[in-house]
Amino acid sequence: MKIGFIGLGIMGSRMAANLQKHGHSLVVFNRTREKAQPLVGEGAKWADSPAALATQVEVIFTMLAHPDAVEEAALGKDGLLRHLGPDKMWIDCSTVNPSFSRKMAAEAKAQGVDFLGAPVTGSKGQAELAKLTFWVGGKTSDLETCRPLLECMGNKIIHCGGPGTGAALKMVMNQLLGTAMAAFAEGLVFGESLGLSREVLFEALLGSPAAAPFLAVKRERIESGNYEPADFPLRWLQKDLHLAALSAYEIGAAMPLTNAAKEVYCLAIRDGRGSEDFSAIYDFLARSQDVHPMENEHHNDPEAFSSHPRGAIDSHHL
Amino acid sequence: MKIGFIGLGIMGSRMAANLQKHGHSLVVFNRTREKAQPLVGEGAKWADSPAALATQVEVIFTMLAHPDAVEEAALGKDGLLRHLGPDKMWIDCSTVNPSFSRKMAAEAKAQGVDFLGAPVTGSKGQAELAKLTFWVGGKTSDLETCRPLLECMGNKIIHCGGPGTGAALKMVMNQLLGTAMAAFAEGLVFGESLGLSREVLFEALLGSPAAAPFLAVKRERIESGNYEPADFPLRWLQKDLHLAALSAYEIGAAMPLTNAAKEVYCLAIRDGRGSEDFSAIYDFLARSQDVHPMENEHHNDPEAFSSHPRGAIDSHHL
């Protein structure tokens, strides 16, 4: 079966190569042609446009940077949709927002094209090893048709529901990452201020039922204080929290913690941490220039949990 | 009528002097005796302890720095309560928390002493000009008995209710100050980022129905960037927000904004702004070291309010 692949970036090139390894013959297109060479060297055919590609294949994968690029490739002049023809299949693996994915599903349907939105999670390395996870939104029958192809690139294929649900699930996942990281950072700074060593805290918390497993991966960064290069830049995570807050608004869901996290990360970005790994939120919360904090008066005071009436001195005379 | 006055600090000394000006003969006590000299020079009698003072007067005012000091003066060895005797009156003008004031009321009652909790608001200057406001918690009849004395020192006497209510009202007042200042600071930074000049913002907002009147007083600080010396140190306001959050917990009241404000001020304290005026929260929110904020991409972009799908690029590949 002839397969088209559009978008040969860090992830896409590796995914396409895995399809090729499984003996599928590819027709490929990419904005910058050079990136196609390795695949072409292995026998892939180059097409000069999404439209040209569409005329030669039964299935098209798109793996592009953002919805703009997907819309251009699908609906722009030389777009694929008008040339793919009925009963062919388009699988968009790009990371887009749920509503955009629903929109593409509608456009495809209008052309009689079957559509799956299937964003992935996984690193560059996992892409190479065909160990990606696919979060699939679309018709079950379409997924079953494509499953063998997805299994060339990933080892977890999860059907989330109708169009847009794959993107939705990924958004929830990142909302959990962002809140868990910030809450853990709060707990670490808090515990250290209470006299616990960072090592004791890590030993006790990581692997405990209370801490998300991914936090263990951040231990080394926090211990070394090295947040560059970023696995996941703080700025990007904050944008995902923003997108979650945005779509939560649109459906009327309340997310007080998620919004609070969004704002703490925003303050960290203003403090210059935006391009560091998002675990740098710990460092942002930990650093203190306060030389004589009244608060610390009580630090070694057995009454530290009392109402420390001294507080009352502070009430204000307008 | 002989009046005792304990606590001759910045506020107390001025309050006592106003009683004296109205011809009341005073017996005074203060931890450091020197502070009593001006009053003694005008005919006040010195007492060596609260107890010694209590035996000579019908009414005692206390104006002390915090509940610890009040408790010591009232219940400590040489405390006033056991020596004041029945049907005498104790008026505590110190700033204490509501529950502490209720506790003192109970201790006084046990000795047959009438008690009023009457914290004040007003500046040093207003204390001098007898223009303080008294927030009185206690029996109406007791307040009426003392009103003439309070009117020697203040021009607004507000009966808030039973014991502790004066302190409670003051706490609400400072909770409003703290949230209004922080929310206004957010609005200013936001408006300036949207291209509005600070002057236009001040002109439009100050004096509008949407802005608390006290904010006008902060304009000069914000324009000059001079937050020293502090009228009301940021650290103290944050402590009041903490005390409000603490007592809100105890009565089961939800205060999400107040708690959010408490935390922003806490971050500002860690950033070294604790001893500056609380309006420095503007400067804390305004300062940004972010050199290439992805966010600013959109600053002059007519689509700045669009969903900037570019956002999607940021979704994370775990």
Added chain:
Amino acid sequence: MKIGFIGLGIMGSRMAANLQKHGHSLVVFNRTREKAQPLVGEGAKWADSPAALATQVEVIFTMLAHPDAVEEAALGKDGLLRHLGPDKMWIDCSTVNPSFSRKMAAEAKAQGVDFLGAPVTGSKGQAELAKLTFWVGGKTSDLETCRPLLECMGNKIIHCGGPGTGAALKMVMNQLLGTAMAAFAEGLVFGESLGLSREVLFEALLGSPAAAPFLAVKRERIESGNYEPADFPLRWLQKDLHLAALSAYEIGAAMPLTNAAKEVYCLAIRDGRGSEDFSAIYDFLARSQDVHPMENEHHNDPEAFSSHPRGAIDSHHL
């Protein structure tokens, strides 16, 4: 001078009538023609489309419900912009977001048309009495040209800066309203829980430097518990807070309190208060179904501010 007026709703019809009263001859268009009758009865001329209207006038006012409607009237088929011609003037009084207003300014410029974005604040009654406030974004020279016209409809004309700044300022204003209302509601519930009467709280807080003036207008609603009909539906305010949070994200401004307020209002909407006046946030925070709150244990406890070690009993056995 011939003036075109598009959008004859509650506000627009009154604004147009005021222009007419000042002797300006109008050409009017509205989606539903009936609404034009009163003006036509007074001599205004009807046009069948924005385009038709544009050919007959030097200045056009638009007062439409939302940016979609403005875009349609300006750029749609039979849109005004292509027919208004160079050196004519378009003043959009609709409430739109800053970036949309900047976009219209750009479109107008492309046609050689001068443009002002001039959203208004003020009630139906103030529209009738020509007491609106105009928040104007655009060129000073253009504003001066139009000032006499604006003065037929409003008594406060504020030049905020370049295109979009009028809309930006209005957004800040509503952000202040929303945070002030929610923080005041927190304070009221808190104070009442501490034993203060609502009347004492209103007397002490309203008119104090700590409370925004508009809050006085909400007293009657809160005392009567009547939040219908809404002056400003809670749902709309929450949407303004959302739009503020959205644009704050895009310019990288941190707004923790504004976001916290957005979420409390969201919870109130889910609780069914969305179409009530936004002051219903008080009622949302005040209502409690908790029959035996552990918190209240401490309510009349003199130690209420102590660390109430009883708290420790609650620490969890996983």
Added chain:
Amino acid sequence: MKIGFIGLGIMGSRMAANLQKHGHSLVVFNRTREKAQPLVGEGAKWADSPAALATQVEVIFTMLAHPDAVEEAALGKDGLLRHLGPDKMWIDCSTVNPSFSRKMAAEAKAQGVDFLGAPVTGSKGQAELAKLTFWVGGKTSDLETCRPLLECMGNKIIHCGGPGTGAALKMVMNQLLGTAMAAFAEGLVFGESLGLSREVLFEALLGSPAAAPFLAVKRERIESGNYEPADFPLRWLQKDLHLAALSAYEIGAAMPLTNAAKEVYCLAIRDGRGSEDFSAIYDFLARSQDVHPMENEHHNDPEAFSSHPRGAIDSHHL
């Protein structure tokens, strides 16, 4: 070696029984004597007071409900400390706050008594099976001396540091639980609103790196909607978050998410969910009485992520 055990409640009785099973001879005391019968039946000796008990043993364990009870047993009349004598050991397993534990350490030291604060985590069942975790604060040498005794009752003995650190660590643990539960509840409600089935969400999130392991235990409750009886009442968790916020204030640590979580749980308590399991926060966030949410306009709108300029209609006319 003779061991004293004070506090024979749900946990204490099981812990004491495990010491007995290992052949240690016990002297026991409990406020209500009956609870001692099973242990006495197995050969334990009854003492009429902590003081009487102290004279007969080398080591004392206390497992009491709260710091008040501990203070009474240690320092009250017939308290243990004055009668235990030098070089004996006191191990407090009660859950207390860090500063209280530091205070007991100081009191013990003054009597020449060695002290360990060793709060436990684990269920009733784990207490029975000697599978508790001990979080130990105190001297290493003291811990090593007692380790064999602790190993009769638990299988994880963690030395956290000096006095109070055990309690501190437990507080961080519960802060993580509370924030993770609330953030996960937000994500679930959000995901379901976006059209994801609860089952898909659980399958995808539970066991993913982004979700704390304990959340899997809550799945059944959330699916069944049965939050009674509570494993950990929401009210207790909220109190732990409050205690964390309280002590964070005292040491000057910023905890915006923790405070936001505290307030959401507070709203849930006011809504009547206080005595349900803390996972009921999901149900609190999920329930909506909003019949015609403007927000839902966009629910099935492919533009749902656009800036939905319609929003602008909501900007307010003061």
